[in-house]
Amino acid sequence: MPLANATLARLREIVGAENVLTSPEDLIAYSFDGTAAMQQLPGAVVFATTTEQVAQILKHANRTKTPVVTRGSGTGLSGGSLPIPGCIVLCTVKMNRILELDRANLTILVEPGVTTLAVSDAATAAGLFYPPDPGSMKISTIGGNVAENSGGLRGLKYGITRNYVMGLEVVLPDGEILWTGNKCVKDVAGYSLRDLFIGSEGTLGVITKVLLRLIPKPAAKKTMVATFAQMDAAAQCVSDIIAAQIIPCTLEFLDRTTIRCVEDFAKVGLPLDCEALLMMETDGHPAAVAEEAAKMEECARKNGAMEVRVAKDEAEANKLATARRSAFSALARLAPTTILEDATVPRSELAKMIRFVAAVAKKYNLRVGTFGHMGDGNLHPTFLTDERNKEEMHRVEEAFKEIFDEAIRLGGTITGEHGIGMAKKSFLPKFAGDAQMRVMRELRRALDPNGILNPGKMFDR
Amino acid sequence: MSAGHSHLKDLDYSVVQQCMHCGLCLPTCPTYDATKLERHSPRGRIALMRAIADDRLTITKTFGEEMYFCLGCLACQTACPAGVNYAELFEHARAEIEEKKILANPKRNLIRGFTVSWLFMDLRRLELLGKALRLYQQLGLQALIRRSGVLRLLPKRLQELEAMTPSVCDKFSAELIAPITSAGDTKKYRVAMLTGCAQDLTFSDVNRDTVEVLAQNGCEVFTPAEQSCCGSLHAHNGEWTLAQQLARRNIDQFPPEQFDAIITNAGGCGSHLKHYAKLLVDDPAYLKRAELWDARVNDIHEWLVQITIRNPEAGIRNQVVTYHESCHLTHGQKVVSQPRELLKAIPGLLLVELPEANWCCGSAGIYNLTQPEMAGQLLDRKIAHIKSTGATTVATANPGCLLQLINGAAKAGLKLRVVHPMTLLAEAYHAEDRDRHST
Numbered sequence: 004m005p006l007a008n009a010t011l012a013r014l015r016e017i018v019g020a021e022n023v024l025t026s027p028e029d030l031i032a033y034s035f036d037g038t039a040a041m042q043q044l045p046g047a048v049v050f051a052t053t054t055e056q057v058a059q060i061l062k063h064a065n066r067t068k069t070p071v072v073t074r075g076s077g078t079g080l081s082g083g084s085l086p087i088p089g090c091i092v093l094c095t096v097k098m099n100r101i102l103e104l105d106r107a108n109l110t111i112l113v114e115p116g117v118t119t120l121a122v123s124d125a126a127t128a129a130g131l132f133y134p135p136d137p138g139s140m141k142i143s144t145i146g147g148n149v150a151e152n153s154g155g156l157r158g159l160k161y162g163i164t165r166n167y168v169m170g171l172e173v174v175l176p177d178g179e180i181l182w183t184g185n186k187c188v189k190d191v192a193g194y195s196l197r198d199l200f201i202g203s204e205g206t207l208g209v210i211t212k213v214l215l216r217l218i219p220k221p222a223a224k225k226t227m228v229a230t231f232a233q234m235d236a237a238a239q240c241v242s243d244i245i246a247a248q249i250i251p252c253t254l255e256f257l258d259r260t261t262i263r264c265v266e267d268f269a270k271v272g273l274p275l276d277c278e279a280l281l282m283m284e285t286d287g288h289p290a291a292v293a294e295e296a297a298k299m300e301e302c303a304r305k306n307g308a309m310e311v312r313v314a315k316d317e318a319e320a321n322k323l324a325t326a327r328r329s330a331f332s333a334l335a336r337l338a339p340t341t342i343l344e345d346a347t348v349p350r351s352e353l354a355k356m357i358r359f360v361a362a363v364a365k366k367y368n369l370r371v372g373t374f375g376h377m378g379d380g381n382l383h384p385t386f387l388t389d390e391r392n393k394e395e396m397h398r399v400e401e402a403f404k405e406i407f408d409e410a411i412r413l414g415g416t417i418t419g420e421h422g423i424g425m426a427k428k429s430f431l432p433k434f435a436g437d438a439q440m441r442v443m444r445e446l447r448r449a450l451d452p453n454g455i456l457n458p459g460k461m462f463d464r
Numbered sequence: 465m466s467a468g469h470s471h472l473k474d475l476d477y478s479v480v481q482q483c484m485h486c487g488l489c490l491p492t493c494p495t496y497d498a499t500k501l502e503r504h505s506p507r508g509r510i511a512l513m514r515a516i517a518d519d520r521l522t523i524t525k526t527f528g529e530e531m532y533f534c535l536g537c538l539a540c541q542t543a544c545p546a547g548v549n550y551a552e553l554f555e556h557a558r559a560e561i562e563e564k565k566i567l568a569n570p571k572r573n574l575i576r577g578f579t580v581s582w583l584f585m586d587l588r589r590l591e592l593l594g595k596a597l598r599l600y601q602q603l604g605l606q607a608l609i610r611r612s613g614v615l616r617l618l619p620k621r622l623q624e625l626e627a628m629t630p631s632v633c634d635k636f637s638a639e640l641i642a643p644i645t646s647a648g649d650t651k652k653y654r655v656a657m658l659t660g661c662a663q664d665l666t667f668s669d670v671n672r673d674t675v676e677v678l679a680q681n682g683c684e685v686f687t688p689a690e691q692s693c694c695g696s697l698h699a700h701n702g703e704w705t706l707a708q709q710l711a712r713r714n715i716d717q718f719p720p721e722q723f724d725a726i727i728t729n730a731g732g733c734g735s736h737l738k739h740y741a742k743l744l745v746d747d748p749a750y751l752k753r754a755e756l757w758d759a760r761v762n763d764i765h766e767w768l769v770q771i772t773i774r775n776p777e778a779g780i781r782n783q784v785v786t787y788h789e790s791c792h793l794t795h796g797q798k799v800v801s802q803p804r805e806l807l808k809a810i811p812g813l814l815l816v817e818l819p820e821a822n823w824c825c826g827s828a829g830i831y832n833l834t835q836p837e838m839a840g841q842l843l844d845r846k847i848a849h850i851k852s853t854g855a856t857t858v859a860t861a862n863p864g865c866l867l868q869l870i871n872g873a874a875k876a877g878l879k880l881r882v883v884h885p886m887t888l889l890a891e892a893y894h895a896e897d898r899d900r901h902s903t
């Protein structure tokens with residue numbers, strides 16, 4: 004569905020003709036995000052380079068009731084930046100400047116199209132640390148991270164994106180520009196609107212600046228890999244580590260299928276003869292690191308670990324982390340379509356959830372590879388399928404329903420970090436309940452009365 | 465080929481479907497990095513190919529141009545955890561573009577007809593052209609014409625091209641290398657040496673150096689005077705049938721069962737030479753031998769590390785060298801550590817790492833001729849990095865890269881020696897003789 008000529012003309016006026024794309028070849032390239040089996044052509048793709056341009060685009064869209072889908076790098080896994088028919092895709096990747104690194108207050112101010120890696124690198128260069136590190140960090144944008152409230156490999160100890168956002172500049176659907184938050188460690192003036200926009204999946208406003216908190220770089224870290232003959236043993240090892248009151252920075256898990264795929268790609272020498280692998284990392288004061296590492300190794304051995312390998316240097320540790328980050332994509336080696344899930348449960352219920360996923364996969368006769376942030380209770384069972392096989396895709400859906408129900412029953416959530424978007428929209432009402440749904444609807448209507456921002460995502464109005 | 469035939473549609477759908485659009489390849493793609501447009505990214509290009517396979521898009525001129533804006537550097541293939549075979553997709557896409565003649569126009573047809581279909585199909589023609597060019601340069605005509613200002617009358621693009629005409633070597637490989645080079649009493653292997661076309665035309669001395677290094681390491685080298693092009697130029701430019709013809713010719717000339725290894729020293733050629741079986745998959749008469757051929761083809765660095773070279777005893781005095789990775793050696797063949805290992809084996813040579821060593825220099829086959837602007841940007845970026853290392857010599861193992869860097873250094877007024885690692889290694893072995901004579 005093409006856009007009205009007047010709208011296209013206005014968009015060209017605002018951002019310049021070279022920043023408005025309408026050819027079929029361009030539209031096809033923006034007709035999907037990282038989510039499997041979903042595609043839709045937009046009406047046009049527009050690149051803004053300033054907040055002012057974003058404001059003008061939204062003003063026009065609001066007046067003409069043209070839907071706008073904000074997009075960073077399109078790595079989202081719930082269809083958040085998937086276009087809707089006749090929409091403007093507003094792409095932020097050209098807003099990619101780092102505006103300020105404040106060493107006195109330990110903050111960094113960036114535009115939304117800056118990649119997570121660029122933020123992390125800038126922090127490192129200043130001797131500081133930006134912990135959130137989603138698997139997609141080398142290309143995902145900070146805007147996308149904030150809009151999805153992304154997690155990463157270090158969530159257990161350092162938290163998720165939300166814990167680092169100090170302030171946001173947001174353009175509201177009517178084009179008004181709003182600042183929320185500041186460089187103060189404490190601020191209780193009014194509602195925390197900042198927190199409302201974090202995780203809003205492009206439905207409440209377009210984030211145009213992000214002020215992030217940085218922390219001192221830990222003086223030391225130790226990374227190790229432990230392998231187990233049984234999944235349960237790995238899960239028990241994680242429970243034991245937490246029970247020993249150690250909060251490692253990373254406790255990542257890979258099952259046999261995932262290990263093979265990752266090794267096939269990354270060639271880092273992962274052992275292939277085990278059922279489960281834990282990648283563990285502790286960081287902080289050197290003495291504490293040494294002590295914790297020793298205790299973690301002990302927990303692994305007590306649970307019958309087949310092998311515990313400690314990375315000999317930073318380079319090897321980085322290689323292992325990079326390999327782990329490729330897990331989801333690497334699973335695609337095995338099947339044309341990989342659909343991953345994001346159900347999360349309290350840590351104490353993790354072993355139960357793992358067994359449940361295995362049983363469901365068996366019941367529906369599906370191939371599954373599982374990996375994830377075990378320390379966070381956040382696993383990604385990934386079904387290996389083929390979107391052209393309608394019958395199997397149906398079984399995948401049925402399996403997911405059961406998994407979500409079980410997650411909720413165990414006191415968990417239907418998504419730990421990937422968001423609702425299109426993929427989990429139908430499950431949200433049941434999970435959130437009537438009262439929450441009503442408040443969310445009213446909030447959204449208040450901010451976006453014409454329903455132009457990412458309509459149809461998360462929930463219908 | 466039949467009218468209904470479509471390369472992209474006939475391709476096994478799993479190859480087209482392999483990309484799960486995670487975007488992890490985007491930051492490694494030079495054309496995406498420069499433009500930030502999905503269409504110029506691997507993920508976007510694959511989406512377009514899939515749209516064609518799915519009948520959601522026809523082969524349009526824009527699609528054709530897109531596939532020629534892609535460098536074919538294969539950085540995306542290295543970055544892709546999902547194992548997407550971009551090289552295969554890319555070659556089929558270009559083949560389809562050529563068959564549908566979507567980009568055809570008289571000028572392009574003439575140039576392609578001349579180079580891809582005529583010149584590079586029979587290397588005697590290339591040699592003849594090379595001789596004419598050599599004469600042009602040796603007689604001082606080039607200098608004269610450059611000074612005369614006549615060139616200023618040419619369009620800017622052509623002026624730049626003229627400046628890039630490679631200096632043709634004084635002698636071709638056949639004039640430098642005997643058909644059989646003996647390894648003396650140390651003979652352990654029998655290998656064949658592929659002299660390549662661009663390599664032979666402009667860097668025949670690299671071929672001579674390669675053969676010398678091989679002979680120094682127990683290899684008897686078979687280097688027939690008349691050879692064929694490997695066909696990579698043809699495959700990368702959509703001339704499938706011609707590429708197949710050349711593959712058969714090479715297999716006939718170098719029966720793989722007769723050699724321990726078939727050696728190539730040009731990254732771009734090697735990357736293609738190792739995949740004849742894919743090219744000839746529908747040819748039962750050749751397929752088996754093509755498979756053996758693929759197994760026998762070795763990049764020179766890969767081969768030398770595999771057979772463990774004799775480390776030169778003498779060397780090069782205090783040279784700071786940096787190494788630029790040829791895309792098709794690194795991404796196409798995954799030969800990454802070996803050239804560095806060999807360079808480090810040379811006494812007196814200090815190897816400093818080049819930032820973004822595996823980032824394309826913009827040469828990319830004939831890309832610098834077809835997309836001078838993008839190629840120029842990439843070259844500037846590369847030269848700036850080389851400068852930052854403080855190296856006086858840059859080593860690289862592909863004739864296209866050698867030429868590109870020579871031109872880049874000249875343009876930047878940078879005093880820089882641009883060499884193939886084999887030349888440095890050969891020099892080190894020569895230095896042994898020198899030292900022996902002087903003691």
Ligand SMILES: Cc1cc2nc3c(=O)[nH]c(=O)nc-3n(C[C@H](O)[C@H](O)[C@H](O)COP(=O)(O)OP(=O)(O)OC[C@H]3O[C@@H](n4cnc5c(N)ncnc54)[C@H](O)[C@@H]3O)c2cc1C
Pocket residue numbers: 036037072073074075076077078079080082083084095115136137138139142143144145146147148149150151152153154155156204205206208209210211328331332420421457485486487488
């Ligand atoms: C291989 C792989 C690994 C991943 N690993 C992780 C992981 O470990 N943890 C994790 O949490 N996620 C992970 N993800 C999911 C994804 O990368 C994150 O959700 C990421 O934050 C998305 O960033 P993006 O720039 O690609 O955003 P997009 O996909 O383009 O957009 C995501 C959502 O944010 C909205 N949005 C984007 N920019 C803005 C803005 N400026 N203002 C308002 N709304 C905006 C969009 O409308 C959309 O709803 C992974 C994805 C892949 C493909």
Ligand code: SF4
Pocket residue numbers: 332482483484485486487488489490506507510540543544545546547548
């Ligand atoms: S080519 Fe590979 S890395 Fe790039 S988007 Fe596709 S699957 Fe991901």
Ligand code: SF4
Pocket residue numbers: 492493494495496504505506509533534535536537538539540541550
């Ligand atoms: S081959 Fe190179 S230029 Fe082409 S898509 Fe891949 S990385 Fe980009």
